[in-house]
Amino acid sequence: MTDKVKDISAIVPQSEYDALIGRIDNLWTQAKNRAVEAVNTELLDANWQTGQYIVEFEQKGQIRAEYGKFLITRLAKDLTVRRGRGFSRSNLIYMRKFYLCFPKSETVSHLLTWSHYFELLKCEDSMEMQFYFQEAINQKWKVRELKRQIKSSRFQRLALSTDKKGVLALAHKGHPIQTP
Known part of the structure; x- marks a missing residue:
């Protein structure tokens, strides 16, 4: 050989x-x-x-x-x-x-795993959950990063900012990437 x-x-x-x-x-x-x-x-x-x-x-x-x-x-x-x-x-x-x-299966993103959803479902507030849902997809967060962001209260910190409309937009669209 x-x-x-x-x-x-x-x-x-x-x-x-x-x-x-x-x-x-x-x-x-x-x-x-x-x-x-x-x-x-x-x-x-x-x-x-x-x-x-x-x-x-x-x-x-x-x-x-x-x-x-x-x-x-x-x-x-x-x-x-x-x-x-x-x-x-x-x-x-x-x-x-x-x-x-x-409630609509089409809204489930297959870019996230069950472990992602398990963490998201721990959010008490639906707007907070939607924010982290969008961010996890847009930023391609692994489960560990999603947990870290939730634990560090990223949503609440942004919500305390003066730009309430901007925070609401982030909850629905996610945070735009500024640099490649």
Whole structure:
């Protein structure tokens, strides 16, 4: 095998071989990225639909107050037995909130992961959530950066500024990038 490699390198210039390696490596990197995006899209859709099913089930119930207290807890137990991890009571509450905060599936951005949405859903104020949602997309924040920005109260600091209209615009459009 070593002799064949020596023969190839004697016939093919190293730069051409390096270009071949680069193209194949790039192909597999792109394939992996597309696969990750597809998985993320499906997981977000499944979480959104789970929230939708829970809300629709709750709204059809006649004695909602009675069973509403126990529905999420019972679902968490039963789904965990059937599906394994990922269906804790807390996660189901966030899936429900995900649907309620983004009632149109088209408004869910697949540029963000479930971990992004999990952090966004912790915001008490819908305008604050919308601000961080737009910023996370526009600035391409990783989850760690989103958490840092929320913890540092970026929205509140901007809201305390004198430009209230500007802050409202940021909540809907995001912060424009000033430098490349």
